[in-house]
Amino acid sequence: MRVLLVDDNPMNVELFVDSLAADGHEVAVERDGLAGRERGLREPFDVLILDIQLPGLDGYAICRDLRAAGVNAPILALSSAAMSDQISKGVAAGFDVYLTKPISPSALRDAVRTAGRPA
């Protein structure tokens, strides 16, 4: 699958890209919110993974904009907070899955595999 990862933490990016590539996914990376939104609007992806705290534009805003533009691929949130109000904010923004950091590479692989599974 083609996966877009928007995350500004270089250590996470390297580990997540390697992990997803090990499952045969093709991973595109953007490191700030604005570039992430542009990429998500411009190119088709099977799954999108958005960090919530990003420079430029946060994950909620990107997700809302992508949904408004008709992007209906699964979008996963990576967040350091799993408060119920955060999760409901995530659901309202249009996220399909809300993952709490720290997340192991294998859990991320599972989440992408599950999200990308045709219903």
Added chain:
Amino acid sequence: MSAAPLFPAHVPTVLVVDDVEANRELLDARLHDLGYDVRQARDGIEALEAFEDAEPDLVLLDVDMPRLDGITVCRRIKAHPLRRLVPVVLLTAHQDRDTRLRGLAAGADDFLSKPFDPAELRVRTEVLLRDRELNKQLDAAEGIVMALARVVEARDRYTVHHAERVGLYAREIGRVHGVLTADLDVLYKGGVMHDLGKAVIPADILLKRGALSDVERALMECHPTEALRIIEPLRSMARFAPIIRHHHERVDGTGYPDHLPGDEIPLAARIVGIADGWDAMTSDRPYRSALEMDEALHRLRAGSGSQWDAQLVDTFIALLDGGLAQRVQGEQLHVTERMLA
């Protein structure tokens, strides 16, 4: 009154595998401080032996070791149907990307770089143990539904092990069709539980000889949607819902409950539909005895493109030509023996 636990708390066991004693002792001490039971192994062979004794909840695994290296040990653990659920953390030198890539290919769940940062060690072990606990709970829910499915099957003495065989056939069709390895298990379990909804069908209808009246038929056809009511509260069962709901759809759109045509029927349901149809034709049912293999094959071809997905029927016939039916019945005997043992 102080709160009394009903059961003793489960203390997770961590297996530390490293050939350098100082490393083992350091990790042992830190993990002990975090409240875990710790076991040690000095090399890959000892690590696998430790698994034989008792399955740990987490493995911290050095890479360069005598006798059997960490990557190989990881690959062996992850190739085992049950042990693969135990999270494995590879201990790697900082920034050693090549080892990490090999580790990912071998199925490692996470990485910890040497020298160890105590905070990182704590966070990574907590996350993986939490995931493992969740997975165990999901497994438990699944186990209960599978058990219920077998009880339902047992109500119907004519379909002994029918569900089990449907699961086995479905998994094989999926394998040849190129379904992801991780999803083959969904096909197998979904096949076993596909008729769960028959739990609510009265026995006199379920076991009736001869044709059903219109009312009886309508009741019988509720079984896919009734099953969904049973599994609905169980989130981990959601992945089986498409199979259970749609296993009686037909590609010509005249099936039930949703009259979905062709590709609108979920792939997993199309696969289980063929497995179910075949096994129904080749085993005794209350309303008739088993068809000869040739007659069943003839009906399978006749229903290709109307009742069943034509491409999947071709796949299945190729599998039958390769002796699939005999293999499934063989595996069946195995299962029966295990249950009687």
